[in-house]
Amino acid sequence: MTPTPTIFAPLFIVATALFIWSCWKRLSLTALGKADDRLDNIGQRISDTLSYAFAQKRVLAKPSGLIHVAIFWCFLVLMVANTEFILHGLFPAINFAILPDSISMPLLQIIDVVSLITLLAVIAAAIRRLVAPPYPEARTFEAFFILFLIATLMLANFGVNAAKISRLQGANLNLFHHILPISSFFAAFVPAGTGKLVHDLSWWTHALVLLLFMNLLPLSKHFHIITAIPNVFLRRREHPPLPEREKFEAGNSFGINQVDGYTWKELLDSFSCTECGRCQMACPADQTRKPLNPRGVIAQLKHNLMANGPLLKQGQPATVPLIGEGDASISEEAIWSCTTCGACLQACPVFIEQMPKLIPLRRHLVEMESKFPEELLNLFENMEGRSNPWGIAPTERGKWAAQLGERPYEAGKSEYLFYVGCAGSFDARAKQITVATALLLDKAGVSWGMLGKDEKCCGDSLRRLGNEYVFDKLAKENVALFKERGIKKVIVQCPHCLTTLKNDYKQYGIELEVIHHSQLLLYLVQDGRLKLPKQADLGKLVYHDSCYLGRHNGIYDEPREALALATGAEPLEMPRNREDGFCCGAGGGRMWMEEFTGDRINLVRAAEALEQQPDTICTACPYCLTMLDDGIKDLKADKVQVKDIAEVMAEAVLR
Amino acid sequence: MLIVACIKQVPDTTQVKIDPVTNTLVREGIPFIMNPYDTHAMEAALQLKDQFGCRVAVLSMGPPNAEATLRKALSAGVDRAILLSDRVFGGADTLATSKVLAAAIAKLNDELEPVGLVICGKQTIDGDTAQVGPGIAVRLGYQQLTLVDKVEELDLAARKLVVSRKLEGRHERVQAPLPSMLTVVRELNRPRYPTVPMRLAAATAEVEVWDNSVLQLDPQTIGLKGSPTWVSKIFSPERDKGEIVGDGYADPEGTVDLLLGKLMEKDLLPL
Numbered sequence: 044m045t046p047t048p049t050i051f052a053p054l055f056i057v058a059t060a061l062f063i064w065s066c067w068k069r070l071s072l073t074a075l076g077k078a079d080d081r082l083d084n085i086g087q088r089i090s091d092t093l094s095y096a097f098a099q100k101r102v103l104a105k106p107s108g109l110i111h112v113a114i115f116w117c118f119l120v121l122m123v124a125n126t127e128f129i130l131h132g133l134f135p136a137i138n139f140a141i142l143p144d145s146i147s148m149p150l151l152q153i154i155d156v157v158s159l160i161t162l163l164a165v166i167a168a169a170i171r172r173l174v175a176p177p178y179p180e181a182r183t184f185e186a187f188f189i190l191f192l193i194a195t196l197m198l199a200n201f202g203v204n205a206a207k208i209s210r211l212q213g214a215n216l217n218l219f220h221h222i223l224p225i226s227s228f229f230a231a232f233v234p235a236g237t238g239k240l241v242h243d244l245s246w247w248t249h250a251l252v253l254l255l256f257m258n259l260l261p262l263s264k265h266f267h268i269i270t271a272i273p274n275v276f277l278r279r280r281e282h283p284p285l286p287e288r289e290k291f292e293a294g295n296s297f298g299i300n301q302v303d304g305y306t307w308k309e310l311l312d313s314f315s316c317t318e319c320g321r322c323q324m325a326c327p328a329d330q331t332r333k334p335l336n337p338r339g340v341i342a343q344l345k346h347n348l349m350a351n352g353p354l355l356k357q358g359q360p361a362t363v364p365l366i367g368e369g370d371a372s373i374s375e376e377a378i379w380s381c382t383t384c385g386a387c388l389q390a391c392p393v394f395i396e397q398m399p400k401l402i403p404l405r406r407h408l409v410e411m412e413s414k415f416p417e418e419l420l421n422l423f424e425n426m427e428g429r430s431n432p433w434g435i436a437p438t439e440r441g442k443w444a445a446q447l448g449e450r451p452y453e454a455g456k457s458e459y460l461f462y463v464g465c466a467g468s469f470d471a472r473a474k475q476i477t478v479a480t481a482l483l484l485d486k487a488g489v490s491w492g493m494l495g496k497d498e499k500c501c502g503d504s505l506r507r508l509g510n511e512y513v514f515d516k517l518a519k520e521n522v523a524l525f526k527e528r529g530i531k532k533v534i535v536q537c538p539h540c541l542t543t544l545k546n547d548y549k550q551y552g553i554e555l556e557v558i559h560h561s562q563l564l565l566y567l568v569q570d571g572r573l574k575l576p577k578q579a580d581l582g583k584l585v586y587h588d589s590c591y592l593g594r595h596n597g598i599y600d601e602p603r604e605a606l607a608l609a610t611g612a613e614p615l616e617m618p619r620n621r622e623d624g625f626c627c628g629a630g631g632g633r634m635w636m637e638e639f640t641g642d643r644i645n646l647v648r649a650a651e652a653l654e655q656q657p658d659t660i661c662t663a664c665p666y667c668l669t670m671l672d673d674g675i676k677d678l679k680a681d682k683v684q685v686k687d688i689a690e691v692m693a694e695a696v697l698r
Numbered sequence: 699m700l701i702v703a704c705i706k707q708v709p710d711t712t713q714v715k716i717d718p719v720t721n722t723l724v725r726e727g728i729p730f731i732m733n734p735y736d737t738h739a740m741e742a743a744l745q746l747k748d749q750f751g752c753r754v755a756v757l758s759m760g761p762p763n764a765e766a767t768l769r770k771a772l773s774a775g776v777d778r779a780i781l782l783s784d785r786v787f788g789g790a791d792t793l794a795t796s797k798v799l800a801a802a803i804a805k806l807n808d809e810l811e812p813v814g815l816v817i818c819g820k821q822t823i824d825g826d827t828a829q830v831g832p833g834i835a836v837r838l839g840y841q842q843l844t845l846v847d848k849v850e851e852l853d854l855a856a857r858k859l860v861v862s863r864k865l866e867g868r869h870e871r872v873q874a875p876l877p878s879m880l881t882v883v884r885e886l887n888r889p890r891y892p893t894v895p896m897r898l899a900a901a902t903a904e905v906e907v908w909d910n911s912v913l914q915l916d917p918q919t920i921g922l923k924g925s926p927t928w929v930s931k932i933f934s935p936e937r938d939k940g941e942i943v944g945d946g947y948a949d950p951e952g953t954v955d956l957l958l959g960k961l962m963e964k965d966l967l968p969l
Contacts, residue, residue: 291894291898292898293895293898293899293902295895295898296895297894297895409891410893410894411893411894411895412893413890413891413892413893415891417888420888420889420891423891424891428710428729428731429710429712429729434712435712436710436712471947472947475947512894512897
């Protein structure tokens, strides 16, 4: 069984054809998706690919990522070895020996060492998966089998070389001891006289396993070896990800309920997932035992595409529903469990977009089927009828300012609009934040005005909940009002208003300069416009990142710096902070929904905050404040107070 | 069989103020909504349509701008939306209103298809009389079943229905022949939220407007002239009891003490 092209060539051709067919069968399905331009800004894309795909920046965010980096880089080197292996199998005259020694010798040496590193990394990966799997279901046969195959390839490679070395003598032997130290080690175990047998066995093992491995890729999560790098290159450039606008014309359908409603890139995402589970570990819904698992959503999308794709290609309707129960469908409860916190997007090493795939499903349920959790009916009607979540009369909006005196925004006179938001206008607790902020603005001599009863809800919850129709109405009304009043600079105290006014409204043709109060208060202190006569004495203070302030808008430092100035000490950090911050449970419209399944997200987060033994938990979002305040009350930690950053600043400036 | 739901456009009373000088409702800038009880009446009609395939018409008597509310009904899925609007209908009390509505229902019954059920909300939130539904029933000679919280049975072949009426502290199960007039309470159902395609279709669908040239009623018996009821004064009652104690946000503990003190002073706490 010497490597003979007459046997290997047909095998190789069949295996390669099969591999190409499998890849084509899958990747061609992405053509069912809608158009999406992902080829803008090529320079930036190349640079992102280098740092995220090749330098594996996000993979390295976790220590276990080191193993992956080792395997990835070894793979790249071993591509050279395997190319030689295949060429040699097809054309026995071709091997490294035809290269000049100055090239072939170091190459052989590198490959020998790299093979050992690969072997060790694969063993480490197997042990890690066995002992401390990223998530319990990660111990799949497939995962271990692939590791086993890689290990076999390495051992077979050593076998081939060891067998060769065992048949060498004298100077040649010494040379190869030097060049192939690892293979030489294995050569000692080759029984005398079996060199050829060991060589042929190893060679054919390597050949067959290589072809098997290649063919397993498209069938398994290891397809990511082929798709992940392009997936990083084709990543969404704009941040935060914005849902598409919808065109409300008769005859259109809204949202997505069939897999071909997604873009080709979103479909490619489903083939790029290697099931590492990082999104899942970061997901507040999954971590509190709700039936939403972002990894599962991507897998369900893939299965749905595989099941329906061939039919859809022929112009026939899908048979497996996209929204529903089962392995190839996404359940309604999963769809409604998302807090849109964006932790999955932040965690994914290959930029798969999990959360944005759920919004169009919500849109379909709300806009096409009127199917949504009961609690949302009131919310939707209140938002549409009275432009606030509680259904309070819009005329009550400016009442928080009763004691200060209403300060209408006047074009040309007021520098900033203070866009108070629904919570800040109507919620008794959040109104205190509004008043504190207003007093601080006055103290600093900031020129500001408010819209009072003319202010409307920004529509954040509606948009995240998939009620794009009503969001669209509100957004148009707000944008028209802002334009009419000549508003350009806006102060907000709610990160949901922040992101909606600043990012979502761009789709409606307005670019507002929106500043969160946590930023403005810091700048006012830094500019000396706010003096700190004393430090706020609130004891030990821990800061909780709002998802829409942090992950969605990148504001991490300013609140911390402002708190450090106000209290004289850096705020305490929870284990999950900044980019890895854990949601309070209220984002994505979850503020208005009951939480029936699993643990309550706000209790988990409140407990995490209490572990730091703080006297004060500081938030920068009225929703977070409500959730954490409820959380500490439920945990009977009444001595701990939850305060907004403006209230902390007010303690230092105004008391 | 046709089911008629009667709906009214009312000012959103949570936002209504009474002008202390003129004793009238300040309607300026106040949005109009469909009378909340009527949304349940319409939903009941639509559920019967879903179940039995009946056709549903909604009727509303009101000014031309009530068209917006009828359009909302179209977006929920009714087959016909008819606005009864004429200057001579204006200023009507419940008697005159029920005359006009009854005439319109009779016309639908005679000219379109037999009416099996008329469904109204138990009352409106602006008038609170609960008289229009029964008034319609009397004028048409229909059975009247008020305060319905469940339609238990509808037998189109035997032309009868069984409903549950929500009375104080008890329920009453009543069987009645068709045609009947029901007034409904909120517990009956959860009104549907219109889908976007339905809203878009409703935006261009026809709201029929019938004036008195269609109904041919004697102007002396309808509108202001046909209304024996006169509203002499509307006012907000003075608060004669109760007091707001302290500031629970600024000083929760002190406020609780204050409240307990006051309650104990009046001997209102069982100690």
